[in-house]
Amino acid sequence: MAVVVVSHCHYCPTYRPMNPKSSPFLGHIPSHLGKSSSGQSIRNSVHTSRINALFWGPRKAVEPPEMDVSLGDFTLTGSGSEGVSANVENPKKISVSVISSISQVSSNEWDACNLDATGSEKFNPFLTHGFLSSLEESxxxxxxxxxxxRHIIAQDECENILGVVPLYLKSHSYGEYVFDHSWADAYYSYGSRYYPKLxxxxxxxxxxxxxxLLRDTSHxxxxxxxxxSAMKDLTEKFQVSSLHITFPSESEWHRMKDKGFLQRxxxxxxxxxxxxxNFDEFLMDMxxxxxxxxxxxxxKISAQNLTMxxxxxxxIKARHWDTFYKFYRNTTDNxxxxxxxxxxxxxNMGSKMGDHxxxxxxxxxxxxxxxxxNLIGGDALFGRLWGCLPRAYYPSLHFEACYYQAIEAAIELNLDKVEAGAQGEHKIQRGYLPxxxxxxxxxxxEGFRKVIDDFxxxxxxxxxxxxxxxxxxxPFKDGIH
Known part of the structure; x- marks a missing residue:
């Protein structure tokens, strides 16, 4: 199978998805899956101007449930893990449920789960209540x-939140950066419904x-x-094709294998x-x-009379956000x-996230x-989006704004790394390694599961x-990795 490297920079938050019909597929489809006569294509159901919700399928499409869902009560056994300094009293029972908005959980409780899950040294701003609620409220x-x-929450008998999971019921595969369009196409070609998915x-x-995201209890x-288990049960309960956990930590990824998840x-x-x-010291390693x-x-930046x-x-004032939104739309439109x-x-995000x-x-x-x-985490600077004025061209400005300014900021803030987003081979010669x-x-x-696993x-x-x-x-000197 040929290697296909998708050139997509996270600073350009859009991509044209590959044509599922022409992309290399997974392998042979099980013969018991009959081909649909409808020949329905994913591409015909997504508008490029704005992603719309389309919970559809070739047949028996089910409108997703609107109500919150209880996933059961559970008794915790034993005294829990040893050597854990508990921040809340050790519970005896927990109840697990699904909520339809992050606003149903207080920001303090959600953020306590996030902070306990990583520790302050690896704080992740994208998993905060402020960032996720900004996505919903906007x-x-x-x-x-x-x-x-369709977020999942776990509460103890005193209604303390012990765990949360950011979860969404999706009607398409856009905005994920882990590509499964060919999987969806195969489902439709053989008369099955891939969307909605979790x-x-x-x-x-x-x-x-x-x-x-878990509180630091001994359980x-x-x-x-x-x-x-609750996420898997919800997949069955909602009668959806699949559940996807994208960009988890490496430790979670390993644990998921034993729970029946395919690894990618x-x-x-x-x-x-x-x-x-300083920046010059970094350059000397190149x-x-x-x-x-x-x-x-x-x-070239100063030669163009630009000031960074x-x-x-x-x-950051309201006028900055209004102008940046114009930059963002210019990027997406182009x-x-x-x-x-x-x-x-x-x-919303700017007002809630503050100095992050x-x-x-x-x-x-x-x-x-x-x-x-960019967003600032406990040990990393995270590059997010880039844009400029319409019809404007400034040589090397993209590299300066997105990569070199980020490096200087990380050095200044004593951060361990800069994560400049998905794909983009041009980052390599500028000091960003895979x-x-x-x-x-x-x-x-089961049939599709085996085919996807082989792929x-x-x-x-x-x-x-x-x-x-x-x-x-x-791009570095020998011995520097």
Whole structure:
């Protein structure tokens, strides 16, 4: 099977999905799955101007349930894990349920689960109540756009929240960055319904992080197992084709294998901080040709009379968000993609996330001409979105705003790494090296499950090979990895 590298930079938040009919598929489909006479295609049901919710299928399409769902009560056994410093009293029983909006959980309780799951040193801003609620309140990740919130919560007998899972019932595969369009096409070709499906993730955000967020009780391993079982039960209860957990932590990915999930890996490019004191010290680790190229690119910024600024928290005003939204829409419109995020999202997220937001802007005189949005975590700077004025072209500005300013900020903030998003081979020569990302897939149909599993085994071997080849021919001096 040939290696297909999809060139997609997370700073360009859109992509044109591959034609499922022409893409290399998984293998042979089980003969017992009869082919549909309808020949219905995914592509005909998604508009490029705006993703709409389309819970559809060739036959027997089921409108997803609107009500909240109880997934049962569970008794916790034993005294729990040893050596755990509990932040809440150890529970005896928990109840698990599904909620239709994150607003049904207090921000304090949700964020306590997020912080306990990672610790402050690896705090992930995308899993906060503030970020996820901004997606819902702004109309970005809601039923109307094909992202129906179906978050799972676990409560003890005193109604303390012990665990949460960000979960969505989806009517398409857009905004996920782990591509399964060919899987959906195969389902429809053989008369089965792939959508709706369940997606455990942060919408529109290919950032690795915990997906099962747990309070630090001595029973947290049991609560983890219960929540994973609850997700699988919900897949059956909703009669959907599959459950997907995208960009989980590596430890969660390994644990999911024993729970019947198929394993998949991907690749991103991250910059690593080797205790650099400044940008020049980083450059000295690069091969001479790469170092020279970066310096030449950076010189072009001042030569164009551009001024770069890094704005954080209260420094970012409403006018900045309004202008950045124009940049964002220019990017999506030019890439034939969909504007996943609304104007309100940026205002809401900015007000809720405070100093965790870093907006890099480029000014020509008094005018904002481009910008790059970043979020600051406990040990990482996360690059999100990029855009500039319509019909404007500034050589090397994309690289400066998205990559070099991010590196300088990470050094200044003493962060371990910069995650500049999905794909983008042009990042390599600018100091960003490949790292492995993960996803887990629970497929109900046994026939399709076997076919997809076979495909994933072959794909994993290819991804590992490409990663090794890039690392061996990287932009750094010998001995620096």
């Amino acid at each position: 109309g970005s990740a809601v039923k109307e756009t094909g992202w129906m919130p 997606q455990c993730c942060v919408p529109f955000t290919p950032v690795t992080g915990q997906r099962i 947290k391993d049991q609560v983890f197992d219960i929540l994973v 890996i991907g690749m991103q490019y991250h910059w690593k901080n080797r205790n650099y004191k 091969k001479q040709s790469k170092r020279k190229n970066i310096r030449q690119e950076r010189k 600024k890094r704005l954080r928290g209260y420094e 890439k034939w993609g969909s504007a996943y995020l609304t104007r309100d999202f940026f205002h 937001v870093l907006l890099v802007v480029a000014e020509e005189g008094d005018e904002l001409v481009a910008g790059a949005l 790292v492995t990302t993960y996803s887990c897939h629970y497929i109900l149909d 994933l085994v072959r794909e994993m071997a290819q991804v590992k090979l490409v990663t090794e080849l890039i690392q061996d021919s990287g």
